[in-house]
Structures are given as structure tokens and as C-alpha cells.
Amino acid sequence: MFDKMSDTKNNPSQNDSLPEKQTKTKKDYGIIDMMLSQPTQRVVDSETLIKQTQNRVWRALKSGYEYSPAADESDKFLRKHVSSRMKMVVLYVDLVGSTNIALELPEDKVAIIITCFAQEMASTIRQHSGYVLKFVGDAVIGYFPAEENQLAPADNAVLCGKSMISVIQKGINPILNQYDYPDLAIKVGIDYGENMIVRYGSDAQKSHVDILGPTMNIAAKIQNMAKPNQILIGDEVYTRIHPSIQSTFEKVVWKNNEWKYRRSTGDLYPVYAYVD
DSSP: OOSOOHHHHTOHHHHTTSGGGOOOOHHHHHHHHHHHOOOOOOSSOHHHHHHHHHHHHHHHHHHOOOOOOOOOHHHHHHHHTTTOEEEEEEEEEEEETHHHHHHHSOHHHHHHHHHHHHHHHHHHHHHTTOEEEEEETTEEEEEEEOSSOSHHHHHHHHHHHHHHHHIIIIIIHHHHHHTTOOOOEEEEEEEEEEEEEEEESSOTTTSEEEEESHHHHHHHHHHHHOOTTEEEEEHHHHTTSOHHHHTTEEEOOOOTTOOOOBOTTSSBOOEEEEOO
């Protein structure tokens, strides 16, 4: 199930992106860059993204500012592709320590903080050309369709995870500190694969739509293994990201059977951690 897709096997430019084969000259990398494409530029730069976050969070804490409803592009996209199997990169981001926050703060403040977290993570997903699937308690699930191009969505998802940590550390936490609230931290898990888009009901416009498949489950399991403010990605993502992004990750060495998910071959599914 997790063997490389046939298009990956037949694409030497992708295989050359693996670390053990990175023996190419500068000229060769120029050719690879054209073939793989450079990491996609964000809609806004990180400094602007952080400033916008700070303004929204400050307003929310001070005057109960409510976020403007974003167009539900994900719902439209999923309804258009109901019953289809689709390749995609799935991203899970989970808020660490939400139980302690709920115990330490008044309910109204907890609601504002959780809302800010969820909405800012959703905004970051959209800024990186992804869709927001749903909010699950103190977690947000996003996805990046990869039917036409597997490489750009993988880059976008990983860059999105990095931006999320910056938004938390440099955007949200400095504002929370001004109110003597505890810092927030997140865990991010990302994986790639094929999933089924399903609709629960016969009403094409109103019945609930969702995504089912192994990638959803494995991305969640990977996220669960992450440490606070850490990004973990599956091997299916690692082999598809640009070499310049690959160099910021290292393979996780598990201890005491911490990670138990195996491929159909019986080998452990490799996971890589972002190294700042």
C-alpha cells in the first residue's frame, strides 16, 4: 500500500532527490530545480503573516473579535469529487496542553484562545494553497490535492507546517504573554497517499462530505508521535519535497518500539523530523 506510485518509480529526477544520491554539481541542481520546481512562494511573507495574526489575536482577547467567515472552498471541492480516489498530502496540527489551558483559565478566555488557534492554523493552510477539511476539538486537518502535481503540494504542506510554528511562537504567544496567559505549542504530522472522498447521504448539497483512507490515519499517528513544536513527515512526503527542504529533515530513530506502523513489506514506515 505504501510502495511508491508508478510515476515516482519511473521518474529519475525524483529518485535523484534522495539524500544518498545528492552528489550532483551546481549545474545539475539547476536542471533538477527546473524539473522539480522551487518551493512555491507564499501568498504573503512570513513577517506580514505574523503581524496579521498578532492584530487578530490582540483584537480577539481585548474585545471578543470574531473571525470573518472564510469561503468554504473545501466543501465545494469535495462535493465536486465525491466517490473519487484522489492523491493528496494530509496535514494534522494539534494544540499541545489544551487540557491545562482549560483548567487554568475562565471558559470564555479558553474559547477565545482555542478559536484563535484554529482560525490562524486554517488561515495558514489556505495561505499555502491547501484546503481546511475540518476542526476536531483542538486539532485542525488540512489537505493539499496532488493529482496533477505531487511535488508542489508536498512542498506547500511542509512550508505550511513551518509557518504554523512561526505563527504560534512569534504571532500568538507574544500577545498571550501580555495577558499572562500560557504559551501555546503545536504538533504537526504530514503524510501523502491516495484517499477516497465520500458523502454520507443522498443530498448532493447538504449531506456531510469527508475524506477516508490510510493517509488520514497515518498522518494522525505521525502527528501523535511529534514533540511540542515539531514537524514529522512520512517517507511518502519526504521523497517528494524539494532537495533544499529535504536537507532540513533527518530520519527519526525510534526507541523501544515507539513507532509500530509497517509497510506491506514488513519494514517500518520511515518518518522524518524537521531540524531547525
